[in-house]
Amino acid sequence: MKPKGFVRRTKQREAILQVLRGTTSHPTADWVYQEVRKEMPHVSLGTIYRNLRTLSEHGEIRELAYGSHHSRFDANADSHYHFICDSCGCVEDLDMPIMQELEEKVEKLGDYQVVTHRLEFHGICPSCSDETSDQH
Amino acid sequence: MKPKGFVRRTKQREAILQVLRGTTSHPTADWVYQEVRKEMPHVSLGTIYRNLRTLSEHGEIRELAYGSHHSRFDANADSHYHFICDSCGCVEDLDMPIMQELEEKVEKLGDYQVVTHRLEFHGICPSCSDETSDQH
DNA sequence: GTAAATGCAAAGAATTTGCTAGCCC
DNA sequence: GGGCTAGCAAATTCTTTGCATTTAC
Numbered sequence: 146m147k148p149k150g151f152v153r154r155t156k157q158r159e160a161i162l163q164v165l166r167g168t169t170s171h172p173t174a175d176w177v178y179q180e181v182r183k184e185m186p187h188v189s190l191g192t193i194y195r196n197l198r199t200l201s202e203h204g205e206i207r208e209l210a211y212g213s214h215h216s217r218f219d220a221n222a223d224s225h226y227h228f229i230c231d232s233c234g235c236v237e238d239l240d241m242p243i244m245q246e247l248e249e250k251v252e253k254l255g256d257y258q259v260v261t262h263r264l265e266f267h268g269i270c271p272s273c274s275d276e277t278s279d280q281h
Numbered sequence: 282m283k284p285k286g287f288v289r290r291t292k293q294r295e296a297i298l299q300v301l302r303g304t305t306s307h308p309t310a311d312w313v314y315q316e317v318r319k320e321m322p323h324v325s326l327g328t329i330y331r332n333l334r335t336l337s338e339h340g341e342i343r344e345l346a347y348g349s350h351h352s353r354f355d356a357n358a359d360s361h362y363h364f365i366c367d368s369c370g371c372v373e374d375l376d377m378p379i380m381q382e383l384e385e386k387v388e389k390l391g392d393y394q395v396v397t398h399r400l401e402f403h404g405i406c407p408s409c410s411d412e413t414s415d416q417h
Numbered sequence: 418g419t420a421a422a423t424g425c426a427a428a429g430a431a432t433t434t435g436c437t438a439g440c441c442c
Numbered sequence: 443g444g445g446c447t448a449g450c451a452a453a454t455t456c457t458t459t460g461c462a463t464t465t466a467c
Contacts (some may be wrong), residue, residue, distance in 0.1 A: 153466050155423060169354040170362075170373040172284065174456080189424045194457060196422090197354055207355040209363065209372065216431090217307040218333055219343040223367045226394055229309075236307040236345065239390060248402065252337035254375060256407035257364055266384065289441055289446060308452090323447045352456090371441060405420080 157181070157188055158196050165206055224261070228272035229255060237270060288339060293317070293324055301342055351385050361398070366406035373406060 152158075164180045165172070172180075178193045201208045217236055227237045248259040289295075300316045301308070309314075314329045337344045353372055362375045382397040 146319050149466095151421080155422060155466075159422070167352060169357075169374065171355050173353055177354065187424070189426095190456095191425075191458075192423055195459095197352075199422095199457095201354070208354060209353045209359065217309055217331075217345045218301060218313065218337070219307050219345060220382060228387065228395075231396065238305065239387060241386065241390065247400070249358075249377060250377065251364065251402045254377065257402070258405040258408050259364075259392065259402050260367065260404040262400065262402045264383070264398065266387045266393070266395050266398045269394040269395040274394060287442090287446075291441075291447060323449070324429095325451095327433075327450075328448055331434095334433095415464070 152199060155233040157185065157192050158200070160185055160188070161193060161196050162200065162276065171209060182238070226264045226266070228266045228268070230269065230273055231267055232269050235270055235272075288335060293321065293328050294332050296321055296324070297329060298336065298341065307345060309348055339353075352385070360404070362400045362404045364404070364406065366409055367403055368405050368409040375402070 160181045161177060164177050174190070174193055174197055177197070178188070178190050181188050193248065197208070200206045216240045219223070219238075221238065224243055226241050228239050228241075229235070230237075244264075248262055251257050251259050251262075282346070283373075296317045297313060300313050310329055310333055313333070314326050315326070317324050328413065333342065333344070334390055336342045342358050357374065362379075364373045364375050365371070366373075380400075384398055387393050387395050387398075
């Protein structure tokens with residue numbers, strides 16, 4: 146039997162994958178749209194978005210963004226690392242020293258001038274762990 | 282003489298700061314808006330956004346998000362770290378090993394169940410460094 | 418044949434901006 | 443009083459969704 150949510154190979158989906166695999170530039174959805182449209186002028190932006198979501202849900206590509214698309218603000222302007230809960234979406238500060246040496250490491254990798262870095266951990270926060278043994 | 286872009290202390294701005302300082306929950310702009318509105322029913326969402334931007338530009342608060350608010354996609358689904366250029370906005374993969382041990386460190390800090398982590402470096406990329414000695 | 422995917426357009430959510438009036442210094 | 447700000451609403455930007463039609467398997 147076919148698994149639920151079986152993914153078909155459509156030419157649109159193949160074209161999107163090919164575009165993504167043909168670049169190392171981490172493009173935006175719109176850039177992918179423009180590229181795919183060169184071969185397939187009638188493709189719609191909705192299709193691009195739907196496929197990008199499907200592909201990342203299936204682990205074929207990776208989306209570089211927050212789950213939610215809005216900013217959060219923090220009155221503690223000092224640099225610190227965060228933990229973001231996949232279950233409730235909360236953001237907590239971590240009591241963990243800033244590893245400045247990581248920036249030097251990156252500067253040695255190439256001609257990068259590193260100004261700052263950001264480290265986030267994702268998973269299940271303490272209060273969500275408490276409430277249920279099986280997460281939804 | 283007053284510096285250009287001098288920041289006034291308005292009661293709206295004070296209220297926003299007070300709301301942010303009164304929570305550790307890293308609220309969204311809309312949450313701040315709802316809170317400020319309790320005291321100041323006529324405040325507008327535009328004012329909230331303008332002030333959050335001003336405050337973070339002046340280093341009084343911190344915005345937890347990308348500069349741009351759209352996603353980028355990557356066909357390389359393996360985990361890796363990124364460098365994001367403040368000048369041209371490009372995103373590059375870094376050839377740097379994943380530090381899995383960081384997740385264990387966080388799990389020891391509390392009852393966190395860490396699923397994944399993300400590390401990004403921000404600064405000036407090699408090609409922007411080349412083009413100009415003084416960045417715009 | 419049927420469920421899944423497409424195209425198109427309209428709706429949504431988050432954020433920004435233009436403009437006039439008002440308030441801070 | 444001059445310029446930074448507020449309020450308000452309209453505009454932008456990015457993304458999602460509804461629906462009839464088409465397509466993959």
